[in-house]
Amino acid sequence: MNSLPHPASAPSNQSLDEFWMPFTANRQYKARPRLLESAEGMYYTDAEGRQVLDGTSGLWCCNAGHGRKEISEAVARQINKMDFAPTFQMGHPLAFELAERLTDITPEGLDRVFFTNSGSESVDTALKIALAYHRARGQGTRTRFIGRELGYHGVGFGGISVGGMVNNRKAFGAQLPGVDHLPHTLDLERNAFTRGLPKHGAELADHLEKIVTLHGAENIAAVIVEPMSGSAGVILPPQGYLKRLREIASKHGILLIFDEVITGYGRMGEPFAAQRWDVTPDIMTTAKGLTNGAIPMGAVFVNRDIHDALMHGPDHVIEFFHGYTYSGHPVAAAAALATLDIYQRDGLLTRARELEVYWQEALHSLQGLPNVIDIRNAGLVGAVHLASRDGAPGTRGYDVFESCYWEGDVMVRCTGDIIAMSPPLITEKTHIDQLVEALGKVIKRTQ
Numbered sequence: 001m002n003s004l005p006h007p008a009s010a011p012s013n014q015s016l017d018e019f020w021m022p023f024t025a026n027r028q029y030k031a032r033p034r035l036l037e038s039a040e041g042m043y044y045t046d047a048e049g050r051q052v053l054d055g056t057s058g059l060w061c062c063n064a065g066h067g068r069k070e071i072s073e074a075v076a077r078q079i080n081k082m083d084f085a086p087t088f089q090m091g092h093p094l095a096f097e098l099a100e101r102l103t104d105i106t107p108e109g110l111d112r113v114f115f116t117n118s119g120s121e122s123v124d125t126a127l128k129i130a131l132a133y134h135r136a137r138g139q140g141t142r143t144r145f146i147g148r149e150l151g152y153h154g155v156g157f158g159g160i161s162v163g164g165m166v167n168n169r170k171a172f173g174a175q176l177p178g179v180d181h182l183p184h185t186l187d188l189e190r191n192a193f194t195r196g197l198p199k200h201g202a203e204l205a206d207h208l209e210k211i212v213t214l215h216g217a218e219n220i221a222a223v224i225v226e227p228m229s230g231s232a233g234v235i236l237p238p239q240g241y242l243k244r245l246r247e248i249a250s251k252h253g254i255l256l257i258f259d260e261v262i263t264g265y266g267r268m269g270e271p272f273a274a275q276r277w278d279v280t281p282d283i284m285t286t287a288k289g290l291t292n293g294a295i296p297m298g299a300v301f302v303n304r305d306i307h308d309a310l311m312h313g314p315d316h317v318i319e320f321f322h323g324y325t326y327s328g329h330p331v332a333a334a335a336a337l338a339t340l341d342i343y344q345r346d347g348l349l350t351r352a353r354e355l356e357v358y359w360q361e362a363l364h365s366l367q368g369l370p371n372v373i374d375i376r377n378a379g380l381v382g383a384v385h386l387a388s389r390d391g392a393p394g395t396r397g398y399d400v401f402e403s404c405y406w407e408g409d410v411m412v413r414c415t416g417d418i419i420a421m422s423p424p425l426i427t428e429k430t431h432i433d434q435l436v437e438a439l440g441k442v443i444k445r446t447q
């Protein structure tokens with residue numbers, strides 16, 4: 001049995017065996033667990049009482065930092081007032097209020113909101129809305145989807161079908177039929193060490209035309225991309241790429257879905273990446289930062305015309321046979337409203353822009369360190385791309401991640417040999433210094 005080595009508050013005989021951890025090398029983790037016990041502001045405190053700087057906003061979600069009392073108090077108030085209310089044929093005020101408040105910060109036209117509980121559910125919801133929309137307009141042959149290589153859209157069957165990360169797909173044979181993938185936009189040869197959006201690669205969007213030529217636009221429902229691929233290791237859209245994608249999709253009546261589960265709620269220096277890069281999709285999926293990670297919740301923003309196209313038929317008939325028991329959960333809605341209050345009051349939805357240059361220069365100071373083959377940044381996201389060891393891809397990245405945690409007292413993420421960072425939007429320059437300095441030291445001594 002694996003058990004905790006130095007538990008601070010858990011019983012010393014606490015077994016680690018039963019919890020099958022998600023997206024984790026379970027055996028490796030349980031041999032030396034990294035156990036976080038509390039969190040405040042920019043820091044976690046681990047089971048040994050160490051303060052660990054949160055360089056990743058938890059899992060890209062705690063944009064307002066940790067321990068926000070306004071959120072926990074709103075949650076406590078709501079759970080005491082009304083723990084649950086259905087939103088199937090019933091309703092409660094907070095879900096309506098939240099939907100309305102959110103549309104104040106969404107791109108023009110995206111003013112209908114479907115609530116979910118996660119990014120994966122948001123993606124599946126968006127794909128289903130696209131299919132139902134085309135069908136409602138008498139274009140039911142539009143059933144194909146186009147994703148992108150290295151895309152991550154969660155773990156539902158819809159999401160892994162349009163996603164493009166091999167390990168998330170290859171063990172699960174049955175996926176959506178009729179999916180093509182655009183090429184990814186990672187191009188180290190031409191774009192390595194670019195500050196901000198890379199110069200080269202807008203033409204990769206033209207691949208969409210090829211897919212249209214292959215299948216016929218009348219068979220294609222939607223193209224889904226992350227404006228910036230986070231999970232695959234911070235892969236940025238080349239300058240002009242998203243605009244081109246928008247133009248081609250519009251020309252062929254194909255819906256454009258932006259998966260903003262990571263880029264949403266201020267990460268890119270605007271409420272959404274769509275605004276930062278001035279390209280408006282037809283549907284936008286979000287989750288994570290919506291509640292600052294405090295309570296699971298997702299939201300799908302839909303262009304009003306798409307929504308309206310589905311509002312037809314007799315009034316008593318359900319227009320869209322889709323929804324989750326917890327869609328618009330009152331406690332989650334309370335958390336999201338309190339989160340939005342903080343974001344707006346403290347200017348966090350645009351703060352990444354103020355920090356961007358400092359963040360960028362700090363990260364790029366690591367250029368020239370051993371094995372660093374690229375550094376990428378945008379908004380308050382960054383990645384240091386390390387060369388893979390011969391025959392052992394991913395091990396260097398993991399070693400750096402682990403040493404950062406145990407020796408550097410900072411939490412970063414590794415995707416293969418890419419170290420990704422996305423600190424909370426309350427970050428001060430001193431935190432950036434601490435994070436980058438710790439990472440640099442670790443990289444220097446990792447062979």
Ligand SMILES: Cc1ncc(COP(=O)(O)O)c(C=O)c1O
Pocket residue numbers: 117118119120121123152153154155226230231259260261262287288
């Ligand atoms: C772009 C994107 N879409 C979807 C998801 C899935 O979200 P969840 O893990 O909440 O299902 C993620 C998670 O990281 C994501 O980054």
